[in-house]
Amino acid sequence: MSFYDKYDGITDAADAENRELRALLIAEWLARPDLPAIKAQLAQRKKRSSSALLRRKLKELNAREMQKAKISA
Structure with a gap:
């Protein structure tokens, strides 16, 4: 029995809470x-x-727009 087998319930609840928080943000x-x-x-x-930083920021904004499109679809 591994560590993850013992704590599956805790991990799932934490993951769900993190996903909900991420969606709200x-x-x-x-x-x-x-x-x-x-x-x-x-x-x-x-x-x-x-600049790599600017390209990354633009990529993040595009990813957010795609996420918004998926949510609203």
Whole structure:
């Protein structure tokens, strides 16, 4: 019997709570009125700079939009 077999119930409850919290945080972020402005600003910076940080931020914003589309569909 492994550690994970003994604590499956605790892990499942924690995972469910984490998923719920993550969904609430995503919903709160997507409700921000300045989200399109932030995305546009990052896209402009991407054109001027090939910084890995800016590319990652733009990728995160696109992932959030896709998540929003999946939730609303």
